[in-house]
Amino acid sequence: MKIDAVTIFPEYFAPLQLSLLGKAQEQGLVEVGIHDLRSFSTDNHNTVDDTPYGGGAGMVMLPEIWGKALDQLMTPETDLIILTPAGKRFDQPMAAKFSQAKHLVFACGRYEGIDDRVRQHYESKNHRVHEVSIGDYVLGGGEVASLVMIEAITRLIPGVLGNPESLAEESHNEEGYLEYPNFTKPSIWRDIEVPAILLSGNHGEIAKWRAAQAQERAKKNL
Ligand code: JBQ
Numbered sequence: 001m002k003i004d005a006v007t008i009f010p011e012y013f014a015p016l017q018l019s020l021l022g023k024a025q026e027q028g029l030v031e032v033g034i035h036d037l038r039s040f041s042t043d044n045h046n047t048v049d050d051t052p053y054g055g056g057a058g059m060v061m062l063p064e065i066w067g068k069a070l071d072q073l074m075t076p077e078t079d080l081i082i083l084t085p086a087g088k089r090f091d092q093p094m095a096a097k098f099s100q101a102k103h104l105v106f107a108c109g110r111y112e113g114i115d116d117r118v119r120q121h122y123e124s125k126n127h128r129v130h131e132v133s134i135g136d137y138v139l140g141g142g143e144v145a146s147l148v149m150i151e152a153i154t155r156l157i158p159g160v161l162g163n164p165e166s167l168a169e170e171s172h173n174e175e176g177y178l179e180y181p182n183f184t185k186p187s188i189w190r191d192i193e194v195p196a197i198l199l200s201g202n203h204g205e206i207a208k209w210r211a212a213q214a215q216e217r218a219k220k221n222l
Contacts, residue, residue: 001102003106009143021154027159037086180209189196
């Protein structure tokens with residue numbers, strides 16, 4: 001998979017070199033390109049935004065700069081993801097869909113967002129455009145939201161995760177199961193014992209106990 005991100009803060013994406021995704025890049029499973037939006041600005045001040053037509057607070061990112069940046073990245077294979085609090089909520093099924101894509105471009109808006117004609121333009125050229133939000137809270141921009149999506153998506157690419165068993169187990173969670181509590185050594189820590197059933201070796205009973213615990217947790221976290 002090829003992933004490109006366009007941002008005025010390329011430094012936000014430094015963590016992509018770490019851990020699982022860093023290794024996936026070394027193995028050639030994923031290729032990431034980070035692009036500085038300001039390098040596409042044409043004036044002496046490197047302007048990327050202006051005041052909104054119709055008035056109101058904040059600034060809107062200029063369509064001309066975004067057009068220059070995206071024209072160099074978009075192909076018929078591309079899914080363009082525009083991060084915006086008004087977008088469709090990102091979830092695990094959406095991550096699974098995007099993990100099958102050939103090329104993802106993340107457009108990270110700051111301030112009050114990107115001039116809507118950018119979305120309109122690429123849709124009119126028959127590109128696949130997705131407005132996505134990671135959740136209902138206020139972020140400064142789409143950079144961190146993109147990082148969240150990239151991690152959730154890339155770990156579903158075959159070969160990226162070291163242990164495919166944990167993927168298979170997770171897919172049950174997508175079907176409404178939440179996770180059960182986990183324990184490791186020692187069997188007693190600060191006077192707290194690991195539930196005896198987990199030391200019993202009875203795998204049928206352990207599975208039942210875990211399912212019940214997971215349900216309990218799901219109820220509590222509603
Ligand atoms: C969203 F995607 C974005 C972009 C900018 C701000 C945001 N705030 C909340 N959730 O994911 C978001």
